[in-house]
Amino acid sequence: MRIWAKLMLVLAVLVALPAAAAPKRIALTFDDVPRNRGAFLTPDQRTDRLIAGLRMAGVPQVAFFVNPGFLLNEDGKGGERRIAAYVAAGHVIGNHSWNHPHLNAMSAEDYLANIDKADAWLRQQPGFRPWFRFPFLDEGGADKAKRDAVRAGLAARGYRNGYVTAEASDWNMESLTIAAKRAGKTIDMDALKALYVESHVLAADFYDDLAIGTWGRSPIHVMLLHETDLAAMYIPDLVAALKADGWEIVSADAAFADPISKLFPDTPHSGGTLTEAAAWEKGLPLPRWYERNDIPLANRLFAERVLHETVLAE
Numbered sequence: 001m002r003i004w005a006k007l008m009l010v011l012a013v014l015v016a017l018p019a020a021a022a023p024k025r026i027a028l029t030f031d032d033v034p035r036n037r038g039a040f041l042t043p044d045q046r047t048d049r050l051i052a053g054l055r056m057a058g059v060p061q062v063a064f065f066v067n068p069g070f071l072l073n074e075d076g077k078g079g080e081r082r083i084a085a086y087v088a089a090g091h092v093i094g095n096h097s098w099n100h101p102h103l104n105a106m107s108a109e110d111y112l113a114n115i116d117k118a119d120a121w122l123r124q125q126p127g128f129r130p131w132f133r134f135p136f137l138d139e140g141g142a143d144k145a146k147r148d149a150v151r152a153g154l155a156a157r158g159y160r161n162g163y164v165t166a167e168a169s170d171w172n173m174e175s176l177t178i179a180a181k182r183a184g185k186t187i188d189m190d191a192l193k194a195l196y197v198e199s200h201v202l203a204a205d206f207y208d209d210l211a212i213g214t215w216g217r218s219p220i221h222v223m224l225l226h227e228t229d230l231a232a233m234y235i236p237d238l239v240a241a242l243k244a245d246g247w248e249i250v251s252a253d254a255a256f257a258d259p260i261s262k263l264f265p266d267t268p269h270s271g272g273t274l275t276e277a278a279a280w281e282k283g284l285p286l287p288r289w290y291e292r293n294d295i296p297l298a299n300r301l302f303a304e305r306v307l308h309e310t311v312l313a314e
């Protein structure tokens with residue numbers, strides 16, 4: 001090779017390196033704590049496995065979004081110990097409302113009172129962060145007056161939006177697993193793990209492409225998961241797969257310090273992921289929605305791959 005060709009090659013590699021080496025960054029968050037019992041573990045086993053899995057995977061700090069009202073449920077008994085264990089392991093807790101209402105089902109005033117009730121309990125706990133995660137990611141739908149009243153109410157209380165940038169409807173996979181177990185069906189556990197891991201890695205990449213299209217850069221992402229048995233069992237595999245795909249797992253504190261945390265997109269329907277809302281506001285073309293969040297499609301994938309059932313497409 002001629003010397004100039006060699007030089008050009010070295011130059012090309014040097015120019016390409018920074019872009020190739022820039023890591024995609026993501027933090028993990030777990031909602032509905034203390035969540036209902038799953039198909040495989042007791043609530044205590046779930047917490048112990050989740051903490052051990054996060055430690056084993058080298059995840060620095062995740063956020064758990066708590067519904068203190070769930071402590072009164074049958075499955076929530078002993079939840080105080082489990083929440084304290086998460087915090088003792090270095091993780092933080094945020095507000096997910098008292099008992100998970102839909103904003104479109106109540107007034108802004110009642111909704112803020114529900115948040116305050118949760119806040120009164122949460123503020124007594126170590127590891128508390130003033131972040132509010134909207135249940136169902138429902139930020140008021142088409143009712144902009146209600147949306148703005150809640151946004152103002154949160155700001156007045158010193159709260160920030162505990163938004164989500166990536167998700168794969170893990171709650172649905174958990175409930176399909178519970179239903180299959182109850183029905184006595186054979187669950188292909190390797191296939192279940194593979195589907196859980198793959199669906200979330202694809203979601204992270206889908207939403208990162210959407211974010212880059214919207215903001216011209218890759219923000220620090222926030223992945224929505226739930227405090228499920230599937231998370232407790234498969235977190236080390238999910239983290240390994242994300243890392244193999246070029247992701248760096250960062251703390252929830254780092255993620256919610258990204259400049260996108262200051263954004264409040266104005267869209268005809270308020271809710272869902274921040275990435276989708278910002279893409280909508282900017283007028284990005286469809287799809288702005290990760291396809292596996294389409295529940296009939298997710299159900300079909302689960303039936304075919306995990307239960308090995310034949311499903312006819314509609």
Ligand SMILES: [Zn+2]
Nearest residue numbers: 031032135136
């Ligand atoms: Zn929730």
